[in-house]
Amino acid sequence: SGHVQLLPPQNVTLLSRDFAMILTWAPGEGYPPGVTYTVRYESQDRLDKWRKVPHCKNIPRALCNLTCALPSLYVKVRARVKALWGRSQSPWVKSQLKDYYSDVELAPPVLSLDVRDNSIHVSVSFPLPACVENLTWKYDLNLWEAGSEHKKKYEGYFRKDTVTINTTALRGNYCFSARALYESISLKHSEFSQPVCVLLNHKG
Numbered sequence: 001s002g003h004v005q006l007l008p009p010q011n012v013t014l015l016s017r018d019f020a021m022i023l024t025w026a027p028g029e030g031y032p033p034g035v036t037y038t039v040r041y042e043s044q045d046r047l048d049k050w051r052k053v054p055h056c057k058n059i060p061r062a063l064c065n066l067t068c069a070l071p072s073l074y075v076k077v078r079a080r081v082k083a084l085w086g087r088s089q090s091p092w093v094k095s096q097l098k099d100y101y102s103d104v105e106l107a108p109p110v111l112s113l114d115v116r117d118n119s120i121h122v123s124v125s126f127p128l129p130a131c132v133e134n135l136t137w138k139y140d141l142n143l144w145e146a147g148s149e150h151k152k153k154y155e156g157y158f159r160k161d162t163v164t165i166n167t168t169a170l171r172g173n174y175c176f177s178a179r180a181l182y183e184s185i186s187l188k189h190s191e192f193s194q195p196v197c198v199l200l201n202h203k204g
Helices: none
Strands: 010-017 020-026 036-043 063-065 077-085 110-115 119-125 138-145 151-158 163-166 172-183 187-189 196-200
Touching: 010 077, 020 036, 020 077, 110 172, 110 196, 119 138, 119 172, 151 163
Parallel strands: none
Antiparallel strands: 010 020, 020 063, 036 077, 110 119, 119 163, 138 151, 138 172, 172 187, 172 196
């Protein structure tokens, strides 16, 4: 007695979002409150060897960030999830195969501007998981006068590079926007960030 037949979780998807590999799913039909989930993964070079994910064991939420659990960013992996409630558990449901290297989705960087007398120093930060910090992330920066279509482009800077722009000749409201770049099988880039605008050499 006390055994409920738990249906499997639904819409099990391994997706790449904002530099992370995340397994998501939806509760199965008619789940009682208090259901938890456990996730495992396998990599394509060792199929049928399902590895545990310690931070995704008996979790209440329908999401598991796998990025830093992956043994290799270059080998395709898939994950599986089951639901647990008391002594009942659902069947496992598997995701599709993906690898970080070719499937990673980039988020726009966050800009920070340091305005000096005759120059402006632009640096970016990316919302990166710690384990992928040392991959070669780059960014492109655009600069334009507010209202103008003409953009000056600064391309292919490494993530930790600061771009220094001489502002002596710039008068008025100028806007900056950047996108993240990553070279895998093809060149990937994020959307451009929301513009950040500053008033330069404004004589009050």
